[in-house]
Amino acid sequence: MAAEHHGTLAHHFESYDQQREASSLGMWLFLVTEVMFFGGFFLAYIIYRSRWPQDFALASHHLDVTLGGINTVVLIASSLTMALAVRSAQLARRKATVLFLLFTLLFGLGFLGIKAAEYADKFEHHLVPGPGFEFHDEGSDPRHAEMFFNLYFGMTGLHAAHMVIGAGLVFWLMFPAWKGRFNAEYHNPVEVVGLYWHFVDIIWIFLFPLLYLIGFHLEG
Amino acid sequence: MSVHVEPVRVYVFVFLALMVGTGLTVFAAAFDLSASGIPFANDLLAMAIAVAKASLVVWFFMHVRHSTPLTKLVVVGALLWLVFMVALTLGDYDTRGLLGVPGK
Amino acid sequence: MSARVANPVGAPPPRNNYLNATHGLSSWLLTLDHKRIGILYLISVSAFFLVGGIFAGLVRLELLTPEGDLVSGDVYNRLFTLHGVIMIFFFLIPSIPAVLGNFLIPIMIGAKDLAFPKLNLGSWYVYNLAGLFGIYAMLKGGVDTGWTFYAPFSTTFSNSYVVPTAVAGFIAGFSSIMTALNFIVTIHRMRAPGLTWFRLPLFIWSNYATALIILLGTPVLAITLLLLILERVAHIGIFDPALGGDPVLFQHMFWFYSHPAVYIMVLPSMGVVSELIAAFARKRVFGYKFVAFASIAIAVLGFLVWGHHMFTSGQSVYAATVFSVLTMLVAIPSAVKVFNWTATLHRGSISYDTPMLYALGFIGLFTIGGLTGVMLGTLGIDVHVHDTYFVVAHFHYIMVGGAILGYLGGLHYWWPKMTGRLYNRFWSQVSAIVVFVGFNLTFFPQFVLGFLGMPRRYWSYPPEFQVLNVLSTAGATILGVGLLLPLFYLLASLGKRGRWAGDNPWGATGLEWETSSPPPTHNFDQAPIVTHGPYEYERLHPTSTADDREPYGG
Numbered sequence: 001m002a003a004e005h006h007g008t009l010a011h012h013f014e015s016y017d018q019q020r021e022a023s024s025l026g027m028w029l030f031l032v033t034e035v036m037f038f039g040g041f042f043l044a045y046i047i048y049r050s051r052w053p054q055d056f057a058l059a060s061h062h063l064d065v066t067l068g069g070i071n072t073v074v075l076i077a078s079s080l081t082m083a084l085a086v087r088s089a090q091l092a093r094r095k096a097t098v099l100f101l102l103f104t105l106l107f108g109l110g111f112l113g114i115k116a117a118e119y120a121d122k123f124e125h126h127l128v129p130g131p132g133f134e135f136h137d138e139g140s141d142p143r144h145a146e147m148f149f150n151l152y153f154g155m156t157g158l159h160a161a162h163m164v165i166g167a168g169l170v171f172w173l174m175f176p177a178w179k180g181r182f183n184a185e186y187h188n189p190v191e192v193v194g195l196y197w198h199f200v201d202i203i204w205i206f207l208f209p210l211l212y213l214i215g216f217h218l219e220g
Numbered sequence: 221m222s223v224h225v226e227p228v229r230v231y232v233f234v235f236l237a238l239m240v241g242t243g244l245t246v247f248a249a250a251f252d253l254s255a256s257g258i259p260f261a262n263d264l265l266a267m268a269i270a271v272a273k274a275s276l277v278v279w280f281f282m283h284v285r286h287s288t289p290l291t292k293l294v295v296v297g298a299l300l301w302l303v304f305m306v307a308l309t310l311g312d313y314d315t316r317g318l319l320g321v322p323g324k
Numbered sequence: 325m326s327a328r329v330a331n332p333v334g335a336p337p338p339r340n341n342y343l344n345a346t347h348g349l350s351s352w353l354l355t356l357d358h359k360r361i362g363i364l365y366l367i368s369v370s371a372f373f374l375v376g377g378i379f380a381g382l383v384r385l386e387l388l389t390p391e392g393d394l395v396s397g398d399v400y401n402r403l404f405t406l407h408g409v410i411m412i413f414f415f416l417i418p419s420i421p422a423v424l425g426n427f428l429i430p431i432m433i434g435a436k437d438l439a440f441p442k443l444n445l446g447s448w449y450v451y452n453l454a455g456l457f458g459i460y461a462m463l464k465g466g467v468d469t470g471w472t473f474y475a476p477f478s479t480t481f482s483n484s485y486v487v488p489t490a491v492a493g494f495i496a497g498f499s500s501i502m503t504a505l506n507f508i509v510t511i512h513r514m515r516a517p518g519l520t521w522f523r524l525p526l527f528i529w530s531n532y533a534t535a536l537i538i539l540l541g542t543p544v545l546a547i548t549l550l551l552l553i554l555e556r557v558a559h560i561g562i563f564d565p566a567l568g569g570d571p572v573l574f575q576h577m578f579w580f581y582s583h584p585a586v587y588i589m590v591l592p593s594m595g596v597v598s599e600l601i602a603a604f605a606r607k608r609v610f611g612y613k614f615v616a617f618a619s620i621a622i623a624v625l626g627f628l629v630w631g632h633h634m635f636t637s638g639q640s641v642y643a644a645t646v647f648s649v650l651t652m653l654v655a656i657p658s659a660v661k662v663f664n665w666t667a668t669l670h671r672g673s674i675s676y677d678t679p680m681l682y683a684l685g686f687i688g689l690f691t692i693g694g695l696t697g698v699m700l701g702t703l704g705i706d707v708h709v710h711d712t713y714f715v716v717a718h719f720h721y722i723m724v725g726g727a728i729l730g731y732l733g734g735l736h737y738w739w740p741k742m743t744g745r746l747y748n749r750f751w752s753q754v755s756a757i758v759v760f761v762g763f764n765l766t767f768f769p770q771f772v773l774g775f776l777g778m779p780r781r782y783w784s785y786p787p788e789f790q791v792l793n794v795l796s797t798a799g800a801t802i803l804g805v806g807l808l809l810p811l812f813y814l815l816a817s818l819g820k821r822g823r824w825a826g827d828n829p830w831g832a833t834g835l836e837w838e839t840s841s842p843p844p845t846h847n848f849d850q851a852p853i854v855t856h857g858p859y860e861y862e863r864l865h866p867t868s869t870a871d872d873r874e875p876y877g878g
Contacts, residue, residue, distance in 0.1 A: 022289070028295070035301075036302065039305060039306070040305075042305055072242050083280075198281045199282075202274045202277050205273050206270050206274070208245075209269070213238065
């Protein structure tokens, strides 16, 4: 291994392989905690949705499926560019790595922008939980609608917070990428940020149908 | 041990499959499938598609395809623990009131 | 194995060890050395133990008399809540893993450090940040919900500092997870050549199983606390009955973590006990594989029993029955360990040094705690004793009689390794006995009180319960003395008149005893290669007995 690469091998590891495997395993273990973390929220969703399926569908009908769908596409595209960024880092392609990281970041920010617009719209329509909440749909219990929006804001808010952290990590990666620090032996920072990013994408893959589409078949 | 480099076309195919899955899930949601007689038909279909999409992301984008057996065990473990939590909790909620005694 | 010449008892340690390699406050506060981080944790954890103990003392002081006459009921609620929160989240959960685990795990597996040294240091700072939130909440008036934070009292009706305390718990969870993650990766990926899984010391198996529990359970506490905070702060009322929310859902989510949490607190102690029994009976642990797998079984089964905390909550009868049956199962691996430790003692060459006193105390007291746990897991009994002092006695037998005795035993066993010094033998044995006597006097009466119907978390009680309460408070005073004594003789061992320990004052097996006391910064002068199992007393020292060990004296 070339002498100039030794700065990237930590002293307590025997080899780049050991370091990379440790780093990957570490991020996977962290993702286990994220599965259980979001899992608690999904549990609450399952309990309440199975109690009041109609009320939840009616409440969900107020979400904008088009915006949610666009966001889904944007996020999946960002996963593609992230995977390509990891690949470019493996191949020590400096400029491609930076470019793909940049696209990932832009897609991520686009997602957050659309989310902000959705939240603003909900605020205008008095669908934010709390004293100002109003829900007047025929045949629906407004308390259960408010519970739906508790879950909507809570789960998408938590997801968005993770996106913000992810965007920060992707941005931070662009600096060592620009300096050409990544190659076949040492690219674990990009790999583990990629794992995190894909995980956040997977959460959205479940949030989208569960929050946006359960009332899609309803009229109006 | 060198790390496997996935060809670009694999990633692009997975992306396209994910797009198809997204379109499919939106399309299917437009119909009320309860008429089919299968309970929770809409939910089952939506979750089946979501699980398929997530599996593609895990297997290809997250490189589990080329990962160590330990990594695969970790993925399975996480899902198993989620199942424990949901199943045993639903075991309470779904059996409440079965006895016909107030509060049980 | 390296062929270095061992330093005997009384010989000073090598010139360069991890304690004196670098100097100055920043060399400690910015250290990446797992051994120094273990010492940093020792200091923090001890400080919180003292605070938690003071709250316990105030609780017991109030309970000397049947009337609520020392403090108001509202203040009393805050006292027992803070006692619980501090002891559980800021003392018991970190104690062995963050102090002894951090120090010993890399050495026991022949590595230079943990897999992620910066994450390790980060975990200490995160722990202290959590502590700051906790202290802030305490100083502003504390929290009165009980450490269990049940909704809707915690979410809607409590006027106390619930949010800062919940934030403290949330942040402390991160510290816990960071440590657990580090341990799992280290144990998987950094074992020395020849160190197969079944050659690992049982202390490693226990901490590994503990780390698995932390990883899988703590995030659920995190989301539960987050939802509690969101309900108080942002009107996101997931548990709000006014919206149709179910407070029992809070309990499900809370106990999904908090039951496994009790195994987080006791498993590491079990690991210590395995080491102590082997060392002070000079025998390999009987049924090593059974003990190792029992740790994993406890970790897995421990996740399937949480509903036994909710038998009277409104949970369905069917769920309660399932949880009761599963609770019977989880007792089995713990019992396996007790049997195996006992079998290890049989025909061993036993010496009654202080660590062994703690280990023996653990076995007896943990058994009582465990059996009463099985009683509580029996639905019919629990309906009668739920929320009484029977429960309080049960979990203190496990947490103090079990977990804390294991921690103290481990601290006394590895103190010479960590500091290079020997403490006063006589006072350490006195302290262990005082702790044992004080503990039993404090908590055994509480079993009786609970059975007679005295509720927990009440600041006044019917006069007929006073005698037992007075006994309990007397016991608590004795226990307090016993727990304070180590502060004196352990610190004294560090002074000018402290004796040098040498590499292996106990004559024990294990990689940690094959390096100097204190160890060098990189743990070993030469990277070890392992060729045999962890407790090869018979093979390596076929005729040795406790008497062959170098005299301790002092």
